[in-house]
Amino acid sequence: MTPHKKVAILISGGGSNMVSLAKSMVGDHPARPCLVLANSVDAGGLVKAADMGIETAYVDHRPFKGDRAAFEAELVKPILASGADIVCLAGFMRVLTADFVGQFKGRMLNIHPSLLPKYTGLHTHARALDAGDHEHGCTVHEVTPVLDDGPLLGQARVPVEPGDTADDLAARVLVQEHKLYPAVLRRFAAGDKTPVLLPS
Numbered sequence: 001m002t003p004h005k006k007v008a009i010l011i012s013g014g015g016s017n018m019v020s021l022a023k024s025m026v027g028d029h030p031a032r033p034c035l036v037l038a039n040s041v042d043a044g045g046l047v048k049a050a051d052m053g054i055e056t057a058y059v060d061h062r063p064f065k066g067d068r069a070a071f072e073a074e075l076v077k078p079i080l081a082s083g084a085d086i087v088c089l090a091g092f093m094r095v096l097t098a099d100f101v102g103q104f105k106g107r108m109l110n111i112h113p114s115l116l117p118k119y120t121g122l123h124t125h126a127r128a129l130d131a132g133d134h135e136h137g138c139t140v141h142e143v144t145p146v147l148d149d150g151p152l153l154g155q156a157r158v159p160v161e162p163g164d165t166a167d168d169l170a171a172r173v174l175v176q177e178h179k180l181y182p183a184v185l186r187r188f189a190a191g192d193k194t195p196v197l198l199p200s
Protein backbone atom coordinates (compact mmCIF):
# COMPACT_ATOMS: atom_id res chain seq x y z
CA MET A 1 0.00 0.00 0.00
CA THR A 2 1.67 3.22 -1.15
CA PRO A 3 1.45 5.94 1.55
CA HIS A 4 -1.26 8.53 1.10
CA LYS A 5 -0.46 11.81 -0.62
CA LYS A 6 -0.73 14.65 1.89
CA VAL A 7 -2.96 17.56 0.87
CA ALA A 8 -2.86 21.10 2.27
CA ILE A 9 -5.98 23.16 1.55
CA LEU A 10 -5.86 26.97 1.54
CA ILE A 11 -9.04 28.93 2.27
CA SER A 12 -10.20 32.46 2.92
CA GLY A 13 -13.84 32.00 3.88
CA GLY A 14 -16.47 29.39 4.66
CA GLY A 15 -14.49 26.61 3.04
CA SER A 16 -17.35 24.66 1.46
CA ASN A 17 -14.94 23.38 -1.20
CA MET A 18 -12.46 22.41 1.54
CA VAL A 19 -15.19 20.42 3.31
CA SER A 20 -16.06 18.60 0.08
CA LEU A 21 -12.40 17.81 -0.58
CA ALA A 22 -11.75 16.65 3.00
CA LYS A 23 -14.86 14.45 3.06
CA SER A 24 -13.81 12.81 -0.21
CA MET A 25 -10.37 11.74 1.07
CA VAL A 26 -11.42 8.49 2.73
CA GLY A 27 -11.22 4.76 2.06
CA ASP A 28 -9.16 3.88 -1.01
CA HIS A 29 -8.66 7.54 -1.96
CA PRO A 30 -4.89 7.99 -2.51
CA ALA A 31 -4.73 11.23 -0.46
CA ARG A 32 -5.54 12.58 2.97
CA PRO A 33 -5.86 16.17 4.20
CA CYS A 34 -2.86 17.26 6.30
CA LEU A 35 -3.59 20.98 6.81
CA VAL A 36 -6.24 23.65 6.34
CA LEU A 37 -4.61 27.08 6.17
CA ALA A 38 -6.40 30.44 6.03
CA ASN A 39 -5.33 34.06 5.55
CA SER A 40 -7.58 35.16 8.41
CA VAL A 41 -8.38 33.82 11.87
CA ASP A 42 -12.04 34.55 11.06
CA ALA A 43 -12.23 32.16 8.11
CA GLY A 44 -15.27 30.01 8.92
CA GLY A 45 -13.65 27.00 7.31
CA LEU A 46 -11.06 26.80 10.11
CA VAL A 47 -13.72 25.71 12.62
CA LYS A 48 -15.15 23.19 10.15
CA ALA A 49 -11.70 21.74 9.55
CA ALA A 50 -10.95 21.51 13.27
CA ASP A 51 -14.30 19.76 13.80
CA MET A 52 -13.18 17.23 11.17
CA GLY A 53 -9.95 16.65 13.08
CA ILE A 54 -7.75 18.35 10.48
CA GLU A 55 -4.71 20.40 11.50
CA THR A 56 -5.42 24.12 11.00
CA ALA A 57 -3.36 27.31 10.83
CA TYR A 58 -3.79 30.89 9.72
CA VAL A 59 -1.54 33.71 8.63
CA ASP A 60 -3.33 37.06 8.63
CA HIS A 61 -2.32 38.93 5.48
CA ARG A 62 -3.28 42.35 6.84
CA PRO A 63 -0.17 43.10 8.98
CA PHE A 64 1.95 42.70 5.84
CA LYS A 65 0.18 45.62 4.10
CA GLY A 66 0.68 44.47 0.54
CA ASP A 67 4.21 43.13 1.07
CA ARG A 68 3.34 39.90 -0.68
CA ALA A 69 6.80 38.37 -0.26
CA ALA A 70 6.75 38.89 3.52
CA PHE A 71 3.23 37.47 3.80
CA GLU A 72 4.14 34.47 1.67
CA ALA A 73 7.33 33.83 3.64
CA GLU A 74 5.05 33.22 6.66
CA LEU A 75 2.29 31.49 4.69
CA VAL A 76 4.64 28.84 3.33
CA LYS A 77 5.89 27.76 6.77
CA PRO A 78 2.89 25.68 7.92
CA ILE A 79 2.59 24.17 4.43
CA LEU A 80 6.21 22.98 4.51
CA ALA A 81 5.86 21.86 8.14
CA SER A 82 2.82 19.76 7.21
CA GLY A 83 4.81 17.84 4.57
CA ALA A 84 2.11 18.51 1.98
CA ASP A 85 2.62 16.81 -1.37
CA ILE A 86 -0.28 18.68 -2.99
CA VAL A 87 -1.67 22.16 -2.28
CA CYS A 88 -5.33 22.90 -3.11
CA LEU A 89 -6.50 26.51 -3.25
CA ALA A 90 -10.19 26.42 -2.34
CA GLY A 91 -11.82 29.81 -2.14
CA PHE A 92 -8.42 31.31 -1.36
CA MET A 93 -8.72 34.96 -2.27
CA ARG A 94 -5.13 36.25 -2.17
CA VAL A 95 -3.06 36.56 -5.34
CA LEU A 96 0.12 34.49 -5.00
CA THR A 97 3.44 35.52 -6.52
CA ALA A 98 5.35 33.50 -9.09
CA ASP A 99 7.99 32.75 -6.43
CA PHE A 100 5.43 31.21 -4.09
CA VAL A 101 3.69 29.26 -6.85
CA GLY A 102 7.06 28.10 -8.16
CA GLN A 103 7.72 26.23 -4.90
CA PHE A 104 4.74 23.98 -5.71
CA LYS A 105 5.11 23.72 -9.49
CA GLY A 106 3.02 20.86 -10.85
CA ARG A 107 1.38 20.17 -7.46
CA MET A 108 -0.81 23.21 -6.74
CA LEU A 109 -4.47 23.21 -7.83
CA ASN A 110 -7.16 25.89 -7.83
CA ILE A 111 -10.88 26.00 -8.51
CA HIS A 112 -12.25 29.02 -10.33
CA PRO A 113 -15.97 29.72 -10.82
CA SER A 114 -16.02 30.11 -14.60
CA LEU A 115 -15.40 28.08 -17.75
CA LEU A 116 -11.77 29.20 -18.14
CA PRO A 117 -10.31 30.78 -20.14
CA LYS A 118 -13.50 32.85 -19.95
CA TYR A 119 -13.84 35.28 -17.03
CA THR A 120 -10.57 35.13 -15.15
CA GLY A 121 -10.63 37.27 -12.01
CA LEU A 122 -13.67 38.25 -9.98
CA HIS A 123 -17.47 38.61 -10.40
CA THR A 124 -17.57 35.75 -12.90
CA HIS A 125 -21.29 34.97 -12.54
CA ALA A 126 -22.42 38.55 -13.13
CA ARG A 127 -20.09 38.79 -16.12
CA ALA A 128 -21.53 35.61 -17.66
CA LEU A 129 -25.07 36.99 -17.20
CA ASP A 130 -24.10 40.38 -18.60
CA ALA A 131 -22.63 38.63 -21.64
CA GLY A 132 -25.87 36.71 -22.18
CA ASP A 133 -24.13 33.36 -21.89
CA HIS A 134 -26.41 30.28 -21.97
CA GLU A 135 -23.78 28.17 -20.20
CA HIS A 136 -21.47 28.78 -17.25
CA GLY A 137 -19.56 26.64 -14.77
CA CYS A 138 -16.29 26.06 -12.93
CA THR A 139 -12.77 24.96 -13.69
CA VAL A 140 -10.02 23.21 -11.76
CA HIS A 141 -6.55 23.96 -13.07
CA GLU A 142 -2.91 23.62 -12.14
CA VAL A 143 -1.70 26.89 -10.65
CA THR A 144 0.99 28.71 -12.63
CA PRO A 145 2.38 32.23 -12.16
CA VAL A 146 -0.33 33.60 -14.48
CA LEU A 147 -3.57 34.22 -12.51
CA ASP A 148 -6.41 31.76 -13.28
CA ASP A 149 -4.37 30.20 -16.05
CA GLY A 150 -2.54 26.86 -16.12
CA PRO A 151 -3.30 23.38 -17.45
CA LEU A 152 -6.97 22.41 -17.20
CA LEU A 153 -7.68 19.46 -14.89
CA GLY A 154 -11.46 19.59 -14.89
CA GLN A 155 -14.49 21.56 -15.88
CA ALA A 156 -18.20 21.38 -14.95
CA ARG A 157 -20.90 23.09 -17.01
CA VAL A 158 -24.28 24.39 -15.84
CA PRO A 159 -27.10 26.01 -17.83
CA VAL A 160 -27.94 29.67 -17.34
CA GLU A 161 -31.70 29.80 -16.69
CA PRO A 162 -34.00 32.70 -17.65
CA GLY A 163 -34.22 35.20 -14.82
CA ASP A 164 -31.09 33.93 -13.09
CA THR A 165 -29.45 36.37 -10.73
CA ALA A 166 -25.71 36.20 -10.09
CA ASP A 167 -26.52 34.52 -6.77
CA ASP A 168 -28.73 31.92 -8.48
CA LEU A 169 -25.92 31.12 -10.87
CA ALA A 170 -23.26 31.07 -8.14
CA ALA A 171 -25.33 28.59 -6.15
CA ARG A 172 -25.80 26.34 -9.19
CA VAL A 173 -22.06 26.46 -9.94
CA LEU A 174 -21.09 25.81 -6.31
CA VAL A 175 -22.98 22.50 -6.35
CA GLN A 176 -20.82 21.46 -9.28
CA GLU A 177 -17.64 22.74 -7.63
CA HIS A 178 -18.27 20.34 -4.76
CA LYS A 179 -18.45 17.47 -7.27
CA LEU A 180 -15.69 18.54 -9.62
CA TYR A 181 -12.87 19.39 -7.22
CA PRO A 182 -12.97 16.04 -5.33
CA ALA A 183 -13.12 14.14 -8.63
CA VAL A 184 -10.11 16.03 -9.97
CA LEU A 185 -8.11 15.65 -6.75
CA ARG A 186 -8.69 11.89 -6.65
CA ARG A 187 -7.34 11.51 -10.19
CA PHE A 188 -4.51 14.00 -9.66
CA ALA A 189 -3.37 12.28 -6.44
CA ALA A 190 -3.26 8.99 -8.35
CA GLY A 191 -1.01 10.62 -10.96
CA ASP A 192 -3.73 10.89 -13.60
CA LYS A 193 -4.07 14.33 -15.20
CA THR A 194 -6.87 13.31 -17.61
CA PRO A 195 -9.37 16.21 -17.36
CA VAL A 196 -12.63 15.52 -15.50
CA LEU A 197 -15.52 16.89 -17.57
CA LEU A 198 -18.97 17.20 -16.01
CA PRO A 199 -21.70 16.42 -16.70
CA SER A 200 -20.05 13.24 -17.83
Ligand code: GRF
Pocket residue numbers: 011012013014015016017018090091092111112113138174177
Ligand atom coordinates in the same frame (compact mmCIF):
# COMPACT_ATOMS: atom_id res chain seq x y z
C1 GRF B 1 -16.47 29.58 -4.58
O1 GRF B 1 -17.38 30.11 -5.50
C2 GRF B 1 -15.17 29.28 -5.29
O2 GRF B 1 -15.36 29.02 -6.66
C3 GRF B 1 -14.41 30.53 -5.14
O3 GRF B 1 -14.68 30.93 -3.79
C4 GRF B 1 -16.07 30.63 -3.55
C5 GRF B 1 -16.30 30.21 -2.12
O4 GRF B 1 -15.64 28.99 -1.94
N1 GRF B 1 -13.01 30.35 -5.38
P1 GRF B 1 -15.70 28.21 -0.50
O5 GRF B 1 -17.16 28.03 -0.14
O6 GRF B 1 -14.99 29.07 0.51
O7 GRF B 1 -15.04 26.90 -0.80
